[in-house]
Amino acid sequence: MTLEKLFQTIDNLPGINGSFCLDADGRLLCQTLQAPFHESLFADLIPRVQTLYEAVKESYAPIEEFIIEFDGFFLFLRRGLRDRTVGVVSTERPNLVALRVSCNLILKQLPDSPESASKDRGNAPAGESAKAEEAPTRKSIFGVFKRSDAPEKPKGNGIWG
Amino acid sequence: MENPIPKNVQSFVVCDATGEVTLEDGPEASRLAETLPFFSQLADMLGDAMGLGGARSVQILGKKHTTLCQAKGDHFYGAVFEGNQVREVTTFLDGLEEVMGTLTSDKA
Numbered sequence: 001m002t003l004e005k006l007f008q009t010i011d012n013l014p015g016i017n018g019s020f021c022l023d024a025d026g027r028l029l030c031q032t033l034q035a036p037f038h039e040s041l042f043a044d045l046i047p048r049v050q051t052l053y054e055a056v057k058e059s060y061a062p063i064e065e066f067i068i069e070f071d072g073f074f075l076f077l078r079r080g081l082r083d084r085t086v087g088v089v090s091t092e093r094p095n096l097v098a099l100r101v102s103c104n105l106i107l108k109q110l111p112d113s114p115e116s117a118s119k120d121r122g123n124a125p126a127g128e129s130a131k132a133e134e135a136p137t138r139k140s141i142f143g144v145f146k147r148s149d150a151p152e153k154p155k156g157n158g159i160w161g
Numbered sequence: 162m163e164n165p166i167p168k169n170v171q172s173f174v175v176c177d178a179t180g181e182v183t184l185e186d187g188p189e190a191s192r193l194a195e196t197l198p199f200f201s202q203l204a205d206m207l208g209d210a211m212g213l214g215g216a217r218s219v220q221i222l223g224k225k226h227t228t229l230c231q232a233k234g235d236h237f238y239g240a241v242f243e244g245n246q247v248r249e250v251t252t253f254l255d256g257l258e259e260v261m262g263t264l265t266s267d268k269a
Binding site for chain 2: 036037041044045048049051052055056059060061063064065066067068069070071072073075089096
């Protein structure tokens with residue numbers, strides 16, 4: 001099964017524009033976003049998603065899920081197995097239960113290595129493969145984050161448990 | 162002006178971009194004030210990357226609690242609440258905005 005087919009579990013939910021998946025190093029494994037979104041946005045979006053997770057973890061608590069509301073769109077982010085992140089763009093407030101189940105299924109079924117994920121991407125749009133193989137460390141305005149340098153995830157953090 | 166705090170709201174805060182608190186309640190309020198402007202900025206950056214502009218709200222979904230952040234005008238509104246039913250809390254924060262408007266006009 002290609003990754004695009006795997007992501008149809010999410011994309012077939014009502015109000016969903018498309019989705020994407022990043023590995024722990026911020027490499028794009030798959031994306032199915034439709035217009036008005038273009039794959040060129042990932043050059044900026046990926047480091048910012050990584051920054052969001054790292055910054056919230058450092059300054060607040062380790063968090064797996066975010067919902068960000070914009071004018072007319074919602075961005076749902078879920079980080080799961082092997083620190084992979086699934087992002088879902090929708091035009092209406094997402095059904096959290098359905099999204100969580102779909103994201104968990106995808107995160108479980110994704111191939112172990114990014115390389116095999118890239119091979120499984122089937123007919124992914126041209127140009128994505130090159131992006132997926134970019135250097136694992138990405139720079140943001142807040143500095144450079146390397147997964148290996150990240151502190152251990154604390155066990156329990158106040159009310160967040 | 163009546164703006165009852167929903168039962169599931171554990172803490173809430175209204176602060177400015179520097180984290181200076183105008184209204185607050187609950188044990189997590191101070192911590193929230195320190196981070197609210199930063200979270201809103203991070204969300205805005207995601208919106209910019211996607212061509213969507215600034216974020217209207219950010220929900221940070223913990224295992225038992227959700228944190229809701231909203232930027233309105235010069236102020237940042239945040240609440241920590243149990244569960245993830247956000248609608249009632251959004252209404253409450255909208256009410257806080259009205260309270261803030263009253264406070265501002267009283268000062269003038």
